[in-house]
Amino acid sequence: MTMTFTETTLVKDIVNEQPKTSDVFKRYRIDFCCGGNIPLSKAAADLSVDMDKLMSDLHEVYIKEENNKDDMAVWTNSSSEEIIKHISEHYHATTLDELAQLSPYVTKVSKVHGDSHPELLKVYELFYEFKKEMIEHTAKEEEVVFPMLKKLEDPTLENRHEIVNYITELEKEHDHVGEILRQLREITSDYELPLDACGTYTLVYKRLEALEGFTFMHVHLENNILFPRYLG
Template sequence: MKSVFDPTVETRKVVMKCPRAGDLLKNYRIDYVQNGSKPIGEAINERSLNSIDVMNELNTLYEKNRDNQRGMTKWEKQKVNALIQYIIDAHHSYLYMVLPKLQSMITTIFNKHVGTHPELSHVHYLFSILKIELEQHILIEEELIFPKILAYEKKPTLNALIDIKEFVEDLKREHEHISQFLKDMREFTNDYKAPDDACETYRLAYVKLDELESDLFQHLHLENNLLFPRVIG
């Protein structure tokens, strides 16, 4: 059987065709959001992984999920407004729900364990800034930029396109910043591994932070690799 992915395929295209590959790439610390245009073979080599094994894993994952992926990979053909609505419903709603809960958990574990785990002061600080950035970011998307994109879809004009392009560049810069926060967070949390003496809340906070990272990767991937190219080319 012919493999669907070869090492020259762009990393973002792998996740566009096989959304479940996002988690696999995350486990291998391959960034499909900020380095989405890099060929997958190159990204694998940079991580010093076995290229044949990882390519096999990706191709097997695609084959296994071939049927239920059809519904998940429709974004390239769907209307822009459907994609925007999905981003708001699936990813922005998740952030509105999870960020305050995580803030409270991280403040609790910071107060309780910072004496024995000083790295928690970095985790607490980083998360607090990330939360503020994310809340502002998704609000600007929902209140300002997504409406501009929807208006442009209805009535495309050159001026509107130029305006949207500038805003999209700002959003992409913010996405880079968010990605950097996630990298730093991973470092300070020892890849989200709670220490042996961690309490239940400590462990749960790290599990939830890891989930936040996965969700943000999918979220930023949909915007950077699918939504923005659809609108500004």
């Protein structure tokens, strides 16, 4: 992804184009929500923020998001060890980081706008259920399942049937996660923003929708490429 903003671009427009830049603005205490209708240069000047450093940090977000794009065709011919490493570094680490970063925004929006938009209370509930599920799920894969899969590369290993039970369990968890995401999409009317949505409201919906797509690719890589290798 190429940076399409300059020092004169409005802060809110930068966040609208790449929602994860909100983390950078939050770190610098730059108001991207109600006060986001000002050029980036003015926002930096008002808070005596180093403009070069700010631009560098924003650029880093763009590069990271570009690198997060995945080509599934590459992995069909890769070794299981390579796929496991990719899932751990690319999907697990990124998902856990995004859940941590997104949590305060979801909480804030539900508290501020929950009275006038009660669906946000359900969004809050579903998001934290999803977060809990993914934290536990990734930990199980990292600590138990992935080490077992690596051992199964040895054709002489006994008790190979044990991994089938784990894979079946993981696939059920994938189904549960998918149902949570389905409910989130339903309760938000396909992430359609109301007319009175503020900047934080907008970025929550955009980042939730992006998280949905990222999770589907994560599950696809496991369910359709990695796990079938051990179910034959």
